Amino acid sequence: MSLFEEVRAFAQCHVAPYTVQADRDGVFPKEAYDALKKEGHTSLLVPKEYGGREGSIVDHVETCMALGSVCATTALCYMMHNVATMSIVAFGTQEQKAFYLPKIAAGEIALALAFSETGTGTHFYNPEIKAEKMAEGYRLNGKKSFVTSAHHADYYLVLAANPEGEGLSVFSTPKNMEGLRHDDVAWDGLGMRGNASVPVYYENVSVSNEHLIGAHGDGVGIVFSVVAPFFILGLASVYSGLSLAASTCVIEHAVSRAYTDGSNLSQIETVQLHIAELYTSSCASKALTLMAAHAALEGRSDALALIISARLESSTNVIDVCSRAMKIGGGHAYSKRLPLERYLRDAYAAGIMAPSTDVLSIWLGKALTGQQIP
Ligand SMILES: Cc1cc2nc3c(=O)[nH]c(=O)nc-3n(C[C@H](O)[C@H](O)[C@H](O)COP(=O)(O)OP(=O)(O)OC[C@H]3O[C@@H](n4cnc5c(N)ncnc54)[C@H](O)[C@@H]3O)c2cc1C
Known part of the structure; x- marks a missing residue:
């Protein structure tokens, strides 16, 4: 079983039950977050010598993506904690590592x-x-x-x-x-x-x-060597996961939505076209995000460009995927009988988290043409 599948199975049991309430009441998913701590997921990036799992950026991506495919809001809170943890792992003094990391590994503290x-x-x-x-x-x-x-x-x-x-x-x-x-x-x-x-x-x-x-x-090193890879790619992961959720949900709906003449929604050609598009977009987001994570892990010179591309692709795709899914979901989606309208609302945050996708697009264009970015 891959880490993605493992975390997804965990999240379906321990995160999914609190997702609707977190969205409806606008409350922090405390039970889900406590379960992440208890199960050791918040120690993912803590080195083994401090009691953690010493996961890599690929593990960070797979975990955030799996959580994003079940509950995007929980995934985002978790992702921020991982970025802060990694800042201490990479830049903290020995005393700071000895103070923070065992507590993070034990699930006693979380960071923002x-x-x-x-x-x-x-x-x-x-x-x-x-x-x-x-x-x-x-x-x-x-x-x-x-x-x-x-x-x-x-x-x-x-x-x-x-x-x-x-x-x-x-x-x-x-x-x-x-x-x-x-x-x-x-x-x-x-x-x-x-x-x-x-x-x-x-x-x-x-x-x-x-x-x-x-x-x-x-702080400059933290922004460029920790926040850039772990945060930008973390966002790409959360929103790739959300795309996968929307895609799976609407495909299941199209097959199960039956009409009295015995046909179902998935037999309509326009629906098939939308499903093909949204499935392809979801897979493209996931694939590019994983590819960028592997490039970062290998220290490749094109890693930053791929990381930014993955964020741009997944942020644009998730809104398109959720919009198409809403269209196919029809009244079932609009009336909240399907979770698709929540997915679409969550998706709108994808592009605005700093640096926004507009800013990153300009940076990527500059970087690829040999120009200076901040
Ligand atoms: C759900 C959520 C959670 C967040 N969590 C955190 C957190 O934990 N910690 C944290 O520090 N921050 C967090 N933020 C803040 C986030 O990262 C951004 O900093 C914030 O949303 C910026 O909002 P703003 O309206 O001030 O952006 P503005 O600076 O007003 O920008 C608005 C839009 O203008 C465009 N724009 C601005 N400047 C340029 C430019 N030079 N070129 C091209 N386009 C440009 C962009 O499209 C941008 O989206 C969070 C935000 C959200 C929505």
Whole structure:
């Protein structure tokens, strides 16, 4: 059994039962997330010496894709945790690894990313939060606009300008630190309704070098060598998984939707054309995402271009797949008897997560023609 199949089987038992409630009530899928922790999935990227599974980027992709094929909102929360974990694995000091990683491996803590801000939007790599140098340590002041899993994660990785020089720094802040405040508004997104992505305010939050992940200036490395592959490909995986879910759901529906004359929906040629298109798009998203993950694992020079392509392909495809599926699903889909309208709402987040697909398209065009990207 592949890791994808294993995680999918797990998710059908332990994640699927909470998906409808997470979407309907806009609540974090706590039971599903607890099951992911208990089963060791949140330790996927933690090295074995700290008690984890030491999975690769391919394992990250297969896991996020399998979860995305069952519950996209749970998959996205999980994916953010993996990216934050990998930042500590790749850049944390020995002390930080010894502090965080065994706890992550044991499922005792989960992490979130506090990168985006209102002032810079999709250009999250230009944070405006102030990290002011004090007699001892630093003081953080500012606001992060969307922190997925906010109340349910234990530590947030905060991206800030390097207070000691050029570039960026990343601090890890416990969610209950003095001066750290969550916005009272509940997350009420169009889709991804279990994400609990709320604004978080930093008001004179005191941090020290203990909170700094790695060294000052390592934020640039974290963005390019961890966030770029694990986050961009993680998004491609979640939305490839969602495409597969929509494709499977609508194919089953077309076969089972019978008319009184004894025929069924799948026998109509227009439906067959749509099914062929959406199945092909789903497979293309999955294949390109896995191909990019293997390129990243092998350290190939075209890995970044493939990673961006996979995100672009899966984000465009998922909206097309879900739109076609809605059309075939007809009244059954529109009336929510099928989960397709939830899939379509979830799919709309695919392109807007930073850097958005518009921004990434421009970067890819520049990179492929030898031009500088940020
Ligand atoms: C469900 C969800 C969960 C999220 N979770 C997190 C999280 O956990 N942590 C986190 O840090 N952030 C998170 N975010 C934030 C997300 O990553 C983006 O930063 C945020 O959605 C940007 O929104 P904005 O309206 O400010 O974008 P804007 O900057 O206003 O951009 C709006 C649109 O304009 C276009 N655009 C902008 N600039 C350019 C350009 N230069 N070239 C071409 N097109 C451009 C893009 O198409 C973009 O989609 C989350 C967002 C969502 C929707």
